[in-house]
Amino acid sequence: LFYGGFMSVRTRFAPSPTGHLHVGGARTALYNWLYAQATGGQFILRIEDTDLERSTQEAMEKQLQDLKWLGLNWDEGPRVDGDYGPYQQSLRKEIYQKYAEELLNEGKAYYCFCSDEELQTQRDLAIKEGRNPHYNGKCRSVSREEAKKRIEAGESAVVRFWKKTEKEYVLNDLIRGDVRFGPDMIGDFVILRSNGMPVYNFCCAIDDASMKITHVLRAEEHLNNTLRQMMIYEAFGWELPTFGHVSLILGEDKQKLSKRHGATSCNEYREKGFLASAMINFLALLGWSSPKGDEIMTTQELISQFDLDRFTPSAAVFDEKKLRWVNQNHLRKLSDKEFWAELLPILERENVDAPSSDQWRALAASVLKERVEILSDAIELLRPLSDESFAIDEKGAETLSWDESKPVINKWQEILSAMNAEYLTEQDFLDAQNKVKEECAVKGKFLFMPIRVAVIGKPHGVDLQSLVPLLPRASLIERADKCLQHMGK
Numbered sequence: 276l277f278y279g280g281f282m283s284v285r286t287r288f289a290p291s292p293t294g295h296l297h298v299g300g301a302r303t304a305l306y307n308w309l310y311a312q313a314t315g316g317q318f319i320l321r322i323e324d325t326d327l328e329r330s331t332q333e334a335m336e337k338q339l340q341d342l343k344w345l346g347l348n349w350d351e352g353p354r355v356d357g358d359y360g361p362y363q364q365s366l367r368k369e370i371y372q373k374y375a376e377e378l379l380n381e382g383k384a385y386y387c388f389c390s391d392e393e394l395q396t397q398r399d400l401a402i403k404e405g406r407n408p409h410y411n412g413k414c415r416s417v418s419r420e421e422a423k424k425r426i427e428a429g430e431s432a433v434v435r436f437w438k439k440t441e442k443e444y445v446l447n448d449l450i451r452g453d454v455r456f457g458p459d460m461i462g463d464f465v466i467l468r469s470n471g472m473p474v475y476n477f478c479c480a481i482d483d484a485s486m487k488i489t490h491v492l493r494a495e496e497h498l499n500n501t502l503r504q505m506m507i508y509e510a511f512g513w514e515l516p517t518f519g520h521v522s523l524i525l526g527e528d529k530q531k532l533s534k535r536h537g538a539t540s541c542n543e544y545r546e547k548g549f550l551a552s553a554m555i556n557f558l559a560l561l562g563w564s565s566p567k568g569d570e571i572m573t574t575q576e577l578i579s580q581f582d583l584d585r586f587t588p589s590a591a592v593f594d595e596k597k598l599r600w601v602n603q604n605h606l607r608k609l610s611d612k613e614f615w616a617e618l619l620p621i622l623e624r625e626n627v628d629a630p631s632s633d634q635w636r637a638l639a640a641s642v643l644k645e646r647v648e649i650l651s652d653a654i655e656l657l658r659p660l661s662d663e664s665f666a667i668d669e670k671g672a673e674t675l676s677w678d679e680s681k682p683v684i685n686k687w688q689e690i691l692s693a694m695n696a697e698y699l700t701e702q703d704f705l706d707a708q709n710k711v712k713e714e715c716a717v718k719g720k721f722l723f724m725p726i727r728v729a730v731i732g733k734p735h736g737v738d739l740q741s742l743v744p745l746l747p748r749a750s751l752i753e754r755a756d757k758c759l760q761h762m763g764k
């Protein structure tokens with residue numbers, strides 16, 4: 276499409292919102308967005324909400340929010356607008372009706388009065404006779420005038436697309452190469468329902484054409500829709516956009532990714548403590564690869580390396596372990612300030628307090644960035660920080676009843692008291708632990724478990740090497756003291 280003298284790429288994401296954005300939808304949105312960014316084109320968001328029962332306003336808001344979280348901002352769409360709006364299909368009914376009228380006028384569509392029962396009988400007969408169960412074309416012969424009269428008399432009718440030729444359609448797909456659709460794959464299909472609501476394939480083709488979309492990247496499962504859309508484009512004499520059908524996303528069991536595999540919406544990943552930049556990185560690599568073979572990529576790097584030659588037609592497996600690894604890599608790259616900005620809302624949600632001094636936060640960030648894969652991993656590590664949370668539990672009390680425990684904790688406290696710094700380093704902790712081991716001549720669980728009880732009140736849980744450097748030495752001394760009191764000093 277040429278306007279203003281140059282060809283500008285226009286991509287779109289066209290969700291039918293029924294809830295939060297699914298990871299598959301996010302990947303589709305991402306590819307379209309990346310291509311627009313990489314080419315200096317436009318990314319359009321169009322809400323396909325003609326199924327009014329399933330697509331609620333609330334669901335749309337959730338999708339907008341999820342796209343914003345991912346940073347996939349749209350150049351045209353709801354809340355932004357542009358020259359080709361409205362960008363919500365429920366607000367474009369007249370447009371679809373106008374185009375349906377055009378097809379009716381040109382004899383490329385017709386009113387069909389066949390009832391559901393009649394259609395079923397036709398289908399049964401076709402199957403019995405070994406034919407394809409397509410609509411038999413009965414109402415093709417109903418003239419416009421007759422149709423008008425019958426509708427005015429209260430009969431209900433759908434509008435059907437009139438398939439004029441029996442030919443093979445070939446789609447030159449960016450990802451799949453030539454995709455051939457046999458001449459008999461579909462028959463005359465409905466474009467307007469009897470209540471005047473257009474069907475998805477009709478709206479989609481009208482919108483992609485009238486919004487001047489140049490590239491459509493979408494999921495493989497839409498391939499059969501593409502055939503209908505190609506027919507609609509042809510009926511209007513419009514030029515087809517370039518299509519690329521991206522591979523399916525499978526769960527680790529190689530079945531199509533679904534709820535049964537666990538979290539499937541971006542929002543669930545957000546709540547679990549994944550970073551938007553990591554989601555973007557991971558999703559981009561589900562079906563596309565970097566020409567340089569990079570795995571950890573910033574969004575900027577993705578934009579600069581993105582091109583349409585690197586898609587793979589084979590299905591991609593959603594590997595959550597890899598996602599966690601990608602996330603950890605992104606966490607490590609955050610500045611301390613960015614890290615805390617991401618972490619604080621999660622700590623707040625979980626009622627975990629963390630000291631607010633810059634010094635402590637820098638220290639904690641350096642420990643946490645090494646230890647956590649996702650932000651919520653920090654919760655269990657930070658929860659034992661508050662002195663109020665310190666309590667000796669049943670297992671802790673049992674540990675304290677061992678003969679070895681008293682000397683061990685006495686020595687531990689003595690070593691701590693002899694130090695000066697406000698906080699221990701990881702090395703200080705390891706040295707202290709070794710000293711206790713030597714001087715008390717204990718090892719294994721008789722060494723580690725009492726010390727752990729003296730830090731967190733229980734003999735299992737949190738890795739002390741990470742936690743101890745985050746606790747003020749004074750607080751460690753106090754906790755050890757509580758244990759000694761418990762044992763009767």
Ligand code: GLU
Pocket residue numbers: 288289290291292323479493494497
């Ligand atoms: N509204 C369709 C869906 O959510 C998208 C169709 C398309 O991308 O053309 O699956």
